[in-house]
Amino acid sequence: MNVGTSYKPPKHLVGQPDGLLATLSLPKQPVDAHKETLAGFSYEVVKKLSTMAKIDEITIFQLANITFTKRKIKSENVLSSEQSIKLYVFIRTLDATLQLFDGDFSTAIQWLKSPSRALGDESPILMLSTPPGVEAVMDLIGQIKHGVIP
Known part of the structure; x- marks a missing residue:
């Protein structure tokens, strides 16, 4: 990312004012997100994200630190509020990371999995x-986005 250049949204997110959240039909506003996560997200959110990111559903659950029984989730077709909260946090973070890497899912996920000195090598x-x-x-992503490399 060059300092001083304006941000150009990834092509697949053009027309989606709120990025990945809007694409997945998830609320951006905290109050709405709070209500929806408590009600539990539809399993369709995981399916859509899986298709978009080209990674399997199990990997999404692992990346979001969600323990699950796939059979139970698929039969109920809804995630618990705890699972939905973790998934929302992951998607929000992935969305911010995608902005750093011009919508490249594999690079964004690789960055999320790599240790960072700014995070105490975590x-x-x-x-x-x-x-x-x-x-x-999120602070680190914001710093990088604005050219402040810690």
């Missing part, structure tokens, strides 16, 4: 298990 994906960890990752 990988961003492992930091998503706590609210302070999520905040640290």
Whole structure:
């Protein structure tokens, strides 16, 4: 990413004002997101993300740190509120990371899995298990986006 150049959204997100969240029909506003995560996301969100990212559903659950019984989730067709919260955090973080890498899912996921000196040599994906960890990752993404490399 060149400093001083304007951001050009990835082609597949053009026309989607809120990026990945809008593409997956998930709310961006915190109050709406709160309500939807408590109600539980449809399993369709995982299927859509799997298709878009070209990674299998099990990997999405692993990346989002969600323990699950695939048979149970598929039969109920809805995630628990705890699973939905973890998935929402992962998708929000992935969305921010995709903006750094011009919509390249494989590069974004690789970055999330790689240790970062700015995060105490922890990988961003492992930091998503706590609210302070999520905040640290989102802060780091914001710093990189604005050319401030810690």
